[in-house]
């Protein structure tokens with residue numbers, strides 16, 4: 519699976535270009551989640567240096583993740599919850 | 612199952628260990644429960660149930676292993692097996708239809724490479740920030756789940772696979788679908804606010 523990404527990619531035709539961008543799209547999540555291998559990372563980074571749509575997709579995907587982890591408000595745990603958990607555990611034999 | 616705890620802990624010791632190792636997860640666990648049930652009372656019940664189950668099975672919990680992932684897994688199973696039945700939230704999505712995105716061509720659609728929507732400017736971000744919760748809440752629960760686990764709680768794909776009892780490939784495809792869905796909802800909002808024209 520990894521070897522696919524080690525080949526130096528060449529933009530020979532529209533078809534070739536398209537499938538290259540398709541591969542990049544499939545790597546987007548891995549990249550923003552820090553799950554891409556070193557090979558995948560360099561394949562990805564090389565591509566987005568030259569390809570504006572993929573560069574923008576990457577920006578957008580990062581933004582999306584940032585919106586969730588940066589803007590989603592956390593709910594406050596009711597104070598009674600920890601107490602009632604402890605109480606119920608103590609009752610449990 | 613065989614009993615293999617080397618020494619027998621007294622109840623006090625067990626309780627103290629339980630509280631020390633598992634109660635620190637209360638905050639993320641409650642938030643997860645809330646995002647699943649979208650109701651504070653339900654989240655409260657679900658978290659209590661999770662801790663009681665964890666207590667019952669605490670002998671099988673290996674000290675020093677990932678307590679957070681373990682509790683999240685118990686909570687998610689409780690939610691699916693028991694809770695969802697009595698919850699007001701309908702369970703409506705059949706994922707067999709949507710998991711296979713790696714084999715299909717149409718997935719990226721407008722949410723993908725070709726989109727020109729610009730959500731990058733500060734003002735839009737601030738406005739959209741308030742909408743993130745409602746966009747997320749509008750997603751089917753399985754989509755919501757992977758986004759919460761990944762983006763809010765920072766679990767790895769491998770941990771998510773264990774929590775959800777699904778292969779990593781399914782984690783990836785579900786996350787991808789979930790993000791496309793979320794993106795679509797947020798973009799609709801951005802457009803409705805006039806930021807895309």
Ligand SMILES: [Zn+2]
Pocket residue numbers: 538539542565569570571572573
């Ligand atoms: Zn490209």
